[in-house]
Amino acid sequence: MIRPDHHKAILAECALPAALEAVGERWSFLILRGAFNGLAHFEEFQATLGIARNILSNRLVRLVEHGILRREPDSADRRKVAYRLTDKGRALLPALIALRQWGESWISGMPSNPVLVDRQSRRPVAPVAVRAADGRALQLNELEWLDRAELPANVRD
Amino acid sequence: MIRPDHHKAILAECALPAALEAVGERWSFLILRGAFNGLAHFEEFQATLGIARNILSNRLVRLVEHGILRREPDSADRRKVAYRLTDKGRALLPALIALRQWGESWISGMPSNPVLVDRQSRRPVAPVAVRAADGRALQLNELEWLDRAELPANVRD
DNA sequence: TGTGTTAAGTAGCGTTTCGCAACTGAAAGG
DNA sequence: CCTTTCAGTTGCGAAACGCTACTTAACACA
Numbered sequence: 001m002i003r004p005d006h007h008k009a010i011l012a013e014c015a016l017p018a019a020l021e022a023v024g025e026r027w028s029f030l031i032l033r034g035a036f037n038g039l040a041h042f043e044e045f046q047a048t049l050g051i052a053r054n055i056l057s058n059r060l061v062r063l064v065e066h067g068i069l070r071r072e073p074d075s076a077d078r079r080k081v082a083y084r085l086t087d088k089g090r091a092l093l094p095a096l097i098a099l100r101q102w103g104e105s106w107i108s109g110m111p112s113n114p115v116l117v118d119r120q121s122r123r124p125v126a127p128v129a130v131r132a133a134d135g136r137a138l139q140l141n142e143l144e145w146l147d148r149a150e151l152p153a154n155v156r157d
Numbered sequence: 158m159i160r161p162d163h164h165k166a167i168l169a170e171c172a173l174p175a176a177l178e179a180v181g182e183r184w185s186f187l188i189l190r191g192a193f194n195g196l197a198h199f200e201e202f203q204a205t206l207g208i209a210r211n212i213l214s215n216r217l218v219r220l221v222e223h224g225i226l227r228r229e230p231d232s233a234d235r236r237k238v239a240y241r242l243t244d245k246g247r248a249l250l251p252a253l254i255a256l257r258q259w260g261e262s263w264i265s266g267m268p269s270n271p272v273l274v275d276r277q278s279r280r281p282v283a284p285v286a287v288r289a290a291d292g293r294a295l296q297l298n299e300l301e302w303l304d305r306a307e308l309p310a311n312v313r314d
Numbered sequence: 315t316g317t318g319t320t321a322a323g324t325a326g327c328g329t330t331t332c333g334c335a336a337c338t339g340a341a342a343g344g
Numbered sequence: 345c346c347t348t349t350c351a352g353t354t355g356c357g358a359a360a361c362g363c364t365a366c367t368t369a370a371c372a373c374a
Contacts, residue, residue, distance in 0.1 A: 013270035015260030016190055016253070022264065023256075024183060026361080033173055037302055042322050052362045057323055067263075079321045079370045088263045090297050094285045095259055096173070098252035099180075103172030106224075106245045107179065113170035114302040118289040123312050125300070126290050128251045131283045132275040135292060138282065140247050145194055145271040146279070155280050183332080199351050209333045214352055236341050236350045 022066040023092065027051050027059050029099070032085075032092060035069065037114065040082040068092070098128040179223040180249065184208050184216050186256070189242075189249060192226065194271065197239040225249070255285040 023029060030049055039045050046056055060083055063069040068089040074080035097116060104112055105127075116125050129137040180186060187206055196202050203213055217240055220226040225246040231237035254273060261269055262284075273282050286294040 014190065014257060015265040015267075015269045016186060016257045017260075018264040019256045019260030020183070020186055022260075024186070026177070026181060029173060029177055029181070033171065043320080046322095052364095053323070054325085054363090055361065058360095077321085077371070081322065091259055091263060093297065094287050095252060095255035097287055098255045098285065099176045100171060100173045102248055102252055103174075103176030103179075106248060107175040108172040110172075111305065112172045113305045115305055115308060116287070117301050117303045117308070118293075118295060119299050119301045121289060121291075122301075122303070122309060123290050124308070125295065126288045126292065128255065128285055128287060130251050130254055130273070130285060132278060133280050133283050134278075135283065136275075138275055140250065142276050143250075143282070144274050144276045144279075146274045148268065148270045148272055151272060151274070151281070152279060200349085203351095209335090210352070211334090211354080212332065215331095234342070234350090238351065 022068065023063075025059065025062075027055060028063065029096060031056070031059055031063065032068070032089065032096060033100075035083065035085050035089065036093065036096065040084055041080060042083075045083075063089070094128055097125070101127055179225065180220075182216065182219075184212060185220065186253060188213070188216055188220065189225070189246065189253060190257075192240065192242050192246065193250065193253070197241055198237060199240075202240075220246070251285055254282070258284055 023032070027049070030051075031045060034045055034048055039048060042056065042060070045051065045060075046053055049056075051059075060069065060071070064071045064083070066088075067086055069083045070086050072082050072084060074082060100112055104110065111124075117123055118125060130143065131137050180189070184206070187208075188202060191202055191205055196205060199213065199217070202208065202217075203210055206213075208216075217226065217228070221228045221240070223245075224243055226240045227243050229239050229241060231239060257269055261267065268281075274280055275282060287300065288294050289299075
């Protein structure tokens with residue numbers, strides 16, 4: 001158990017605030033969802049999401065600054081600019097899917113469209129879960145928060 | 158592949174906007190992280206997170222309205238109120254951990270504290286990943302977005 | 315070469331949300 | 345009583361958001 005007087009110090013060492021600073025704004029996740037679904041151009045995002053143009057502009061700049069999207073001008077048509085996911089951006093898929101699945105289960109109550117499927121089986125992906133190193137899905141009562149200093153030394157890094 | 162003219166209609170059927178409406182505000186995830194770490198009282202959240210009191214008050218009300226936290230007055234000391242995670246709130250753990258792990262890998266570059274460990278092995282949990290129904294972790298190139306209508310009928314629901 | 319259209323923004327302006335600090339009110343505690 | 349604690353609320357300035365209109369550069373084609 002974590003001692004109450006250490007909560008503040010401990011929670012400051014968490015990467016969650018840093019992550020939220022990059023993608024925590026209202027539209028960021030929706031822009032990323034669009035990108036995962038193949039949107040790439042300013043006008044595509046704008047028309048699809050219905051986001052205000054100045055906000056979209058601002059979010060795209062910020063996502064590029066954070067290295068989540070890459071801004072690549074089209075050499076064939078120099079009016080066009082494509083915003084594409086970087087590896088860093090693609091790495092957000094589990095978080096995005098986890099959030100979407102939560103919405104399906106606990107808010108909308110129905111499966112979203114489009115469905116993310118495994119290309120081989122063409123079946124929907126499994127629910128995103130927290131798992132042990134060996135792959136077992138873990139419930140909350142099988143989990144525990146541990147101060148890093150209390151970790152067995154061999155797994156500390 | 159999804160036809161461009163259907164993007165708007167299709168993305169409207171997604172549960173992500175609904176999820177973000179519930180937990181997409183700036184402090185919501187940090188409040189939840191606090192709750193997962195055992196915080197329960199107004200003053201605890203306020204002192205630990207350094208959030209403005211009016212914002213905290215507003216967020217707690219909203220999270221309770223969404224059924225993510227439960228507001229339970231303390232029968233022994235009637236000044237005190239405990240905010241505790243509901244099942245709906247607890248179900249957000251995978252999304253929260255996925256986001257935190259992304260921050261560790263791509264922003265802070267170091268493991269966060271406290272560490273979430275499997276109680277049995279006392280080792281950190283595995284990276285949250287998108288997996289096939291059989292448990293295989295899937296890369297982005299093994300995934301595909303499919304319109305629900307194109308799903309094999311036997312797995313459509 | 316002029317005319318119209320498209321892509322990607324920018325600018326102006328009102329509304330909403332955020333954040334700080336000070337205040338309130340009820341309930342312990344001594 | 346008198347003080348402290350807990351959980352908020354209020355007032356007000358600053359920042360973010362959203363709508364609409366405007367701009368700028370680059371095609372397209374006659």
